[in-house]
Amino acid sequence: MRIFGIITGLCALFCQATAQNIPLNKYGLAVLSSKQQYDQLIKADSNQRLVNLEHYIPGIRKDVRYATTNNFTKQRLYTKTDIYLRLPAAKALKAVQEALRKKGYGLLIYDAYRPYHVTEAMFKIVPNDLYAADPRKGSGHNRGVAVDLSMVHLKTNQPVAMPTDFDDFTFKAHQNYNPADPVVAANRKLLRDTMTQFGFKGSSTEWWHYYLPDYKRYPLMDIFF
Numbered sequence: 001m002r003i004f005g006i007i008t009g010l011c012a013l014f015c016q017a018t019a020q021n022i023p024l025n026k027y028g029l030a031v032l033s034s035k036q037q038y039d040q041l042i043k044a045d046s047n048q049r050l051v052n053l054e055h056y057i058p059g060i061r062k063d064v065r066y067a068t069t070n071n072f073t074k075q076r077l078y079t080k081t082d083i084y085l086r087l088p089a090a091k092a093l094k095a096v097q098e099a100l101r102k103k104g105y106g107l108l109i110y111d112a113y114r115p116y117h118v119t120e121a122m123f124k125i126v127p128n129d130l131y132a133a134d135p136r137k138g139s140g141h142n143r144g145v146a147v148d149l150s151m152v153h154l155k156t157n158q159p160v161a162m163p164t165d166f167d168d169f170t171f172k173a174h175q176n177y178n179p180a181d182p183v184v185a186a187n188r189k190l191l192r193d194t195m196t197q198f199g200f201k202g203s204s205t206e207w208w209h210y211y212l213p214d215y216k217r218y219p220l221m222d223i224f225f
């Protein structure tokens with residue numbers, strides 16, 4: 001009870017301190033949008049730091065579809081393919097990579113931190129929140145604690161079989177879809193079990209999407225790294 005009170009008190013202090021420094025956008029959302037605001041934030045709380053996953057997690061693979069036209073918008077939304085997450089999410093992902101490595105698998109990242117204006121651009125192209133996050137709410141990706149990913153076989157470096165391709169918004173991507181192929185079901189389960197073991201929550205509609213449950217601690221951001 002006492003610890004709970006202390007934590008709540010600290011959070012109130014923190015959230016106020018950060019919210020004060022971040023101007024509200026047209027939807028009334030606090031979106032951090034300058035390097036100066038970011039520096040202030042990480043000075044107050046080092047867990048807010050965004051880390052480059054390729055530096056932080058040895059051997060991690062990526063296939064950043066939004067830097068190509070091979071994505072659901074058919075447009076190139078990123079100019080770079082760097083993948084970043086907040087420190088606690090990067091730490092958890094590092095533990096996932098290590099656990100999977102012992103079983104012969106590695107992580108394949110499709111998307112991680114996503115600047116807020118990219119979420120706005122996606123929603124303009126596909127204005128349906130079944131497919132793209134509504135900018136009036138923002139996304140866990142804008143907070144740097146959501147990640148889209150799959151696995152590769154370490155022996156072949158090839159992606160494992162999953163129920164669908166990335167960003168396939170059909171029922172087959174849902175958690176309660178039962179794949180006919182037991183290998184596909186096992187791959188999806190291994191990814192989900194391992195991600196969950198290290199603190200991530202999975203999506204019920206996108207097998208590739210995971211996020212930290214305390215995402216509200218991390219403000220929406222709109223800066224490129």
Ligand SMILES: [Zn+2]
Pocket residue numbers: 141146147148208209210
């Ligand atoms: Zn996602």
